[in-house]
Amino acid sequence: MVFTTHIFLFYFLPVVLLLYYLLPRHRNAFLTLASYVFYGWWEPWFVVLMMFSTVLDYVCGGIIGAPGASRARRRAALLAAICGDLGLLAFFKYYSFAAENWNRLAAVFGAGSLPLLHVVLPIGISFYTFESMSYTIDVYRGIVKPARNFSDLSCFVSLFPHLVAGPIVRYNVLAEQIAYREHTLEKFTCGIALFILGFAKKILLANPMGSVADAAFSAAAPLPLDAWVGVVAYAFQIYFDFSGYSDMAIGLGRMFGFVIPKNFASPYLAASITDFWRRWHISLSTWLRDYLYVPLGGNRRGLRRTYVNLALVMLLGGLWHGANWTFVAWGGYHGVLLAFERWLGKKTAYEWLPRRAQVAATFVLVLFSWVLFRAASFHQAAAYLGAMFGARPAGDAAALLASEMYTPHRLAVLAACVAACFQPMEVYDWVERLTWQKAVALAPLFLAAAGAMFTQTFNPFLYFQF
């Protein structure tokens, strides 16, 4: 189910809220059930897969955390959980990709080929796999105690607000809240405000920007200006789409009493790529730091190893986003930039510029990475980058793109995106002190966004594919 649909907003959410607050007990079990319905709405059998992952981690977490468990037993259980979780992810997300690449190599070297299967990617599998895996690892590390019961863990893994596209919440963040959480009017109204803002970001900003980006990226040979505007529009689309989803997830969480940490901190105000990764998809970058970068040795094994670790983590981070070499290249590009900044002593090559120019330079570096991220292939990415620099002759029809890209509506949205992106206040912080004036301002915003939702065709969130 998608948050920005009629069925979620006017049926699922009201029913779940009503029943949740009517229930005197077993609210976690009810939330789990509701989350399974939410998830199964896409494809009912996906629920079985998620339950398998949850059961595996529950059992392994129990073995690891059992009093008197031997070190070998604990390690075996950890290994089983990691292999099980990553095995699921590897098969459903990467099998086709691996088979295609293997078969290409096999054709060259004359080795046996793998059968090409039509594997359906279960939505959100990357998110819940990382979440459930972090539970077992944290139990192994002694950071958290094993879940009290299966209901607690399944509630954590399946909790519908953050299930499909994050934020990637760790068990230690929610464990206590699952056991006990306060439901206050302030928390609920704050949740409503966050939900409305995220909803508006998606419907009023991300979707129109997506149309501009789609027009530019699908053009045969756009003019340089159009190519630049197209990638800027994509930068805004992905930010408002993903941060909008995160805001809605956090807002919905608050309506049910959960406090989920923020996932974005004005990323396009970053003055360096290192800074960007402190602000963009914070829950993923901290997950990768804590469960991959640090175990690899982090920066404790010398400079060269630090660079390798950074590059490796970003490559895998890229691969996490999707089974395509363009995502790996996107991660590699960021890894190289991070390593370079580390080599300069955690500085940028443009440190000498005024702060605003540093932000602009970082934004441009990020734009190049979005070309890789958005393109369906290296060929398309190279062609698009070529178009940005006028290296490709634009066709006779290229001039017509203007009529789709620069409509008054889309120019107004572009201006609104610039204004919203390049100011320091994230909506997460804006709603912390929710005043009456803010609440009043949110009312027409929600009405406009809901009204616009009725006129738009189905438009799922970008991060659902990951």
Add this chain to the structure above:
Amino acid sequence: MGRARQLVFLGWFLALIYGVPAYQSAAEILRGRAPQFLEVFTTTPTRPNLRAFEHRVEDASLVAQAVRPWMQDAWFALFRDAGEKVVTGREDWLFYEPDLRYLVEPGEPGEPFEAIVDFRDQLARQGIRLIVLAIPGKPSVYPDRLTSRVAAGRTIRSSTLDLLAALRHSGIEAPDLFDFFAKLRREPASSPWYLPQDTHWSAEGARRAAAAVARRIRDLGWIGPGPVRYTERPVTVRRTGDIARMIRVAAIERHYPLEEVSCRQVMRQDTGEPYRDAADSPVLVLGDSFLRMYETDEPRAAGFIAHLARELGRPLASVVNDGGASTLVRQELSRRPALLEGKKLVIWEFVERDIRFGTEGWQKVRLPAAP
């Protein structure tokens, strides 16, 4: 924010998310039906069933139905935004989004090329010749009405020309209507060759195209001059453009006045009756709504087919299918072998966007063997 105001804010939000389904259910009960959302409990939970249920709920939503026109009207008033299928051009010209998409997105002509060559070969085995007419989309002829980036009076040389060149290279007759309309645009004209709020050509554009095609047929000597004499009668029709109608919001439609189109109705000189097709004609015309315009639409007998018939001096046979020129018209030939009986020439018309977006794509269709 104080507790009372928090409660007001909460109440407002809840009223909204509960109000919509409550109103819907109440309306359905008052109409003597069970609330639609209850269907979910009787639906087998499979992906297609759940999607279908979701669409039914969205489509039936009374609130959405009531709000949608208001929103579209407001969007249009604020931003001149007329919806996803419509691109608003300059001077109130409207364009159909797929027409534009066809021009700016890359495309391979492989499938249409193979289907056309196959069709030509099958016709040739029956002694029938083929002329392929790819009609330029409106943005190809009037790009300057779409964006100020294109100089006034210029036209677009679209990738359709590559397909036409490939067809000619394979020996298929494919007149260049792009060059033809580019020349027409340089002529002083009282009205445009395409309708400002429609995807199609004007009556005069259709008439001039028919004259050009007839000239080409005469030059080729494929069909001799016929025995029937026709005359023309000026008629004016007032119509709402099909793009304006696509918007489906009355308030926006009202913004665009009815288009007045000057037509020349083709009449038989001997009987004074408007032109009519003849199934036994040696010429069969296949095509889409470009052929329907002014022909079976008002004022009738004033479209491309009637004018081509007048130029050739004989009535023609025709098979017209809106949006179905790529495959459906040939499937019709396949189903009805009599349509090809006695034919010497087939003129196959399609609008260029159908090269990529034609209904049913470009299938190879097996024609019935010659009797």
